[in-house]
Amino acid sequence: MPFTPLDNTSNYSLQLSELQEVRNNQMTLVRKVYVISEFRNKPLSESFIQTLSQDLNTARQAGVKLILRFAYNWVGGGEDSSRDRILSHLDDLQPILASNYDVIAYMEAGFIGYWGEWHSSYYGLDSNNEDRKAILFKLLSVLPSERMVALRYPNHKMAIFDQENPLTPDQAFNGTNRARTGATNDCFLASIDDWGTYSDTDRGIIEQEKTFLNLDNRYVVQGGETCNPSSFDDCPNALNELERMRWSALNYKPSDATEIIEDWENQGCLEEIKRRLGYRFRIVKSVTPTRVKPARTFSIQLEIINEGWASPYNPRPLEIILRHRVTRREYHLPIDEDPRMWMPGSTQVINAVTRTPDTIETGTYDVFLNLPDPAPQLYNHPDYSIRLANQNLWEASTGYNSLLTSLIVN
Numbered sequence: 001m002p003f004t005p006l007d008n009t010s011n012y013s014l015q016l017s018e019l020q021e022v023r024n025n026q027m028t029l030v031r032k033v034y035v036i037s038e039f040r041n042k043p044l045s046e047s048f049i050q051t052l053s054q055d056l057n058t059a060r061q062a063g064v065k066l067i068l069r070f071a072y073n074w075v076g077g078g079e080d081s082s083r084d085r086i087l088s089h090l091d092d093l094q095p096i097l098a099s100n101y102d103v104i105a106y107m108e109a110g111f112i113g114y115w116g117e118w119h120s121s122y123y124g125l126d127s128n129n130e131d132r133k134a135i136l137f138k139l140l141s142v143l144p145s146e147r148m149v150a151l152r153y154p155n156h157k158m159a160i161f162d163q164e165n166p167l168t169p170d171q172a173f174n175g176t177n178r179a180r181t182g183a184t185n186d187c188f189l190a191s192i193d194d195w196g197t198y199s200d201t202d203r204g205i206i207e208q209e210k211t212f213l214n215l216d217n218r219y220v221v222q223g224g225e226t227c228n229p230s231s232f233d234d235c236p237n238a239l240n241e242l243e244r245m246r247w248s249a250l251n252y253k254p255s256d257a258t259e260i261i262e263d264w265e266n267q268g269c270l271e272e273i274k275r276r277l278g279y280r281f282r283i284v285k286s287v288t289p290t291r292v293k294p295a296r297t298f299s300i301q302l303e304i305i306n307e308g309w310a311s312p313y314n315p316r317p318l319e320i321i322l323r324h325r326v327t328r329r330e331y332h333l334p335i336d337e338d339p340r341m342w343m344p345g346s347t348q349v350i351n352a353v354t355r356t357p358d359t360i361e362t363g364t365y366d367v368f369l370n371l372p373d374p375a376p377q378l379y380n381h382p383d384y385s386i387r388l389a390n391q392n393l394w395e396a397s398t399g400y401n402s403l404l405t406s407l408i409v410n
Helices: 016-024 046-062 083-103 129-142 154-160 203-216 235-244 258-267 270-276
Strands: 029-035 065-071 104-108 149-151 181-185 222-224 281-287 297-306 318-324 330-335 347-355 363-370 400-409
Touching: 016 046, 029 046, 046 065, 046 083, 065 083, 083 104, 083 129, 129 149, 129 154, 149 154, 154 181, 154 203, 235 258, 235 270, 258 270, 281 400, 318 400, 330 347
Parallel strands: 029 065, 065 104, 104 149, 149 181, 181 222
Antiparallel strands: 281 297, 297 347, 318 330, 318 363, 363 400
């Protein structure tokens, strides 16, 4: 869902009622662009930082996360800012990003050029690889290591890291700058090369860069938006491209692409797009013991399929919850699994061995699967827990997924 500027100075605060409406419409991400044209030649003001802080707090209240971008111009273009000023502004942002990363889904690289899209820079920052590298690395340094930054152009990532090969499983989520750099496409399906997203109109080069994204995006985020109707945006091609590039987030009804969303609705693929963006976990099978003893290990088997187009790009724990039917006391048993590695189309067979606490109460327990947000502020917030796609498993008050079974501790 977009909240984008109306002009080169528009930075209105997010309203709780607006974000609650977004959440009620089953959208959990909000893209917010901050136009900082008035600060091209001076530090960010305290009032601007307070506005940003307020927006992040409002997002937390509403149960959504923000995709952030900062730009020095929007409507009508104009200058961006110098490399040194951008680096200074990132220092200004560091404290607020560090204390609120829990409600930041990821950041778009921004800052450079028109719309923060890394082209048409007044200072030539878009064409100088050392400048691009310095700004990206600075952004990654001020943003906590749990979060990623998305670049517009795949060839920029290759150049900055001097690496044309995609990330491998061994490199995934290892905290390096390369492992934290994802992709955003600002003109999805708008032309043969998505208006410059790919570095050439030559189909061979486009195919190489799409193959890179297909493999790299196994372990980093892919987001973006459409920007104009074209012959490339009909449902069959849209579905193919969304699946191939493993899209997690797509701006819904940006002002210049409403026609595309309407076409997808009329052609019958909009609901599939909504359903399969990002991950979509469905439990196929669970096997739990009927009886366990205190202070004893026991096994649980789970089979979970990912029917989405991507996997989680931010950290996510997995745990079994045992809840006493009478006292309601809960026991959280962590499972050593990383849902970020649950690839689209794959089924995970998880043979988990865990242990009942020494002091667990005897009695009958309901068994739940929980995938909470790991941030302490959000761990107990059900809006931030992963809801399985199965019917009748979700417990809205806790964010737990029932396994529809029980076990007895005696």
